[in-house]
Amino acid sequence: MQGRNSDMITFQYEMEGFLLKIDYWVHQLRMHQFDAFPLLKAHFASYPPDAYSLDLFTTHLSEMKVLIREYFPPLREYENEWVISPFNAVVVHNAQMETNLQHQLFGLSVNLRMKAEYSTRTVSQFWVSLKDKYPQLSSQAMRSLMPFPTSYLCELGFSTVKFLKNEYRNRLQNIESDLMLAINSNIQPNIERLVNEK
Known part of the structure; x- marks a missing residue:
């Protein structure tokens, strides 16, 4: 869900898909089907599940869905x-x-x-x-x-600063221009407009 071509709409659809998976997982746990959880399935092969453990897992998943929904409200159909x-x-x-x-x-x-x-x-x-x-x-x-759905560009910025201000280039005083160019390398400048504004 990260990268230069991430956008809010796609991110919201991916979150809706993830929330559907949570519902599916809760249903599977209640039906004693553990295929979605291979480690849990292996554990329960040796130690049969008890009602308390299954209730704990389903409650955790349900509460996680509620918390995610607080951050990502449902999409309004056809809005964007x-x-x-x-x-x-x-x-x-x-x-x-x-x-x-x-x-x-x-x-x-x-x-x-x-x-x-x-x-x-x-x-x-x-x-x-x-x-x-x-x-x-x-x-x-x-x-x-436009709204960035992840912290990808921020993380990219920190990595770029680390690269630009490494021990070999530590004398650089003003790295803003280099940083902007490195982070926004997929943005093409409008040369004609820049020339006309000069």
């Missing part, structure tokens, strides 16, 4: 699903947005060239590529993708 399924007619029709954005999304959803392009890129790359043709729609999609 259009961002990752812009060519699904049901999703597009049920998207909740301003009328002009809805019309743009309708036009995009039937564009076969864009659909082919979508299949060759990450979700973020696809929406960035539409910033000229569908600026408002692209901007709205990027707002839902």
